[in-house]
Amino acid sequence: MRTHPIAAGALLAAALLAVTGCSSDPAPAADKPVPSASGPAPATSEAPKVDPERARLEAAVRAYSDAYFKPDGKAAYNTLSKRCQGKAGPPELFSTIVDKAAKAYGKQQIQTFRIDQLAGDMARVTYTYSVPALDQTSQPWVKEGGAWRYDGC
Numbered sequence: 001m002r003t004h005p006i007a008a009g010a011l012l013a014a015a016l017l018a019v020t021g022c023s024s025d026p027a028p029a030a031d032k033p034v035p036s037a038s039g040p041a042p043a044t045s046e047a048p049k050v051d052p053e054r055a056r057l058e059a060a061v062r063a064y065s066d067a068y069f070k071p072d073g074k075a076a077y078n079t080l081s082k083r084c085q086g087k088a089g090p091p092e093l094f095s096t097i098v099d100k101a102a103k104a105y106g107k108q109q110i111q112t113f114r115i116d117q118l119a120g121d122m123a124r125v126t127y128t129y130s131v132p133a134l135d136q137t138s139q140p141w142v143k144e145g146g147a148w149r150y151d152g153c
Helices: 005-019 052-069 073-078 082-088 091-105
Strands: 112-119 122-128 136-144 147-150
Touching: 052 073, 052 091, 052 112, 052 122, 052 136, 052 147, 073 091, 082 091, 082 147
Parallel strands: none
Antiparallel strands: 112 122, 122 136, 136 147
16 A cells, blocks of 8 residues: 555654644643752651552553554554544554654654642653653543543544
8 A cells, every 4th residue: 555645644644743732832830849958857767758640641652652652553552541532543554653743753662751730630741851852741641440541632
């Protein structure tokens, strides 16, 4: 099957939109950490407690990113919310988009990660890559069936 150059360009544009779907505007100042006026916290023998929900969210975001740039279109598609799967079209089309993005940018890994907001079954995350054009700011995620799913479509 031959791909028309315009269709191939549209697929690549859709891939970029899927990865960079949210703006890359900097987070509001209210979201930035504020240094403590009292200095560093006293050392304790206990390790800091990790919120398991935050850890699951971060793992889901990293799994989506890893699948997207591997490329593993099927795995990336399975991390989309039901709403986004409906908008992305069939898994085969989404796999084509993922393949084109991986060819355009190569293997990418998340460099920095931050949860901007986590409230119930909805979250927003910000993360960066070595290619700034791929950076995500306040990207929406939703929990469906107990699993975090990309919802930035």
